[in-house]
Amino acid sequence: MKVFGFTGFSGSGKTTLLEQMIPLFVQKGLRVSLIKHAHHKFDIDKPGKDSYRHREAGCTEVMLVSSNRWAMMHELRGDAEPTLEEQIARMSPCDLLLIEGYKNSDLPKIEIHRPDHVEDMLYPGHNVVAVASDVPLELDVPVLDLNSPPAIVDFVLNYTGLNT
Helix, strand or coil, rough: EEEEEEECCCCHHHHHHHHHHHHHHCCCCCCCEEEEEEEEEEEEECCCHHHHHHHHCCCCCCECCCCCCCEEEEECCCCCCCCHHHHHHHHCCCEEEEEEECCCCCEEEEEEEECCCCCCCCCCCCCCCCCCCCCCCCCCCCCCEECCHHHHHHHHHHCCCCCC
């Protein structure tokens, strides 16, 4: 399983870019999964639903299963946030595991940068191997056109050795 990250400041367009890229990876026959880091409290469950009530009653884990999908909700209940490595180990095998966020991880990543949104960059550092931007930049790593998801897909495939 190849693991590759996308990072950038909030609102830079990481999710939008990944949403455009994922179908391109799938069209190439790859099985793709994703881990997204959230920096705030989130809940995928709804108050009043059985699974929500079970968690509120004290369950540490609740699994929902249907013929279309399954989801596991795990309450940390004061425990430390799991590391990215621990979360990767929990994922089912796939060809390409995309990581959104996790700025400080050691895995190779593309920084999404829009200078009109925020001037600061994570590069250099944070194991940024390329930058995707909507403006030309002079950097010591490849600068990819943020508006060309196919070109960014090709970069990731070449970088990870998944180009077929």
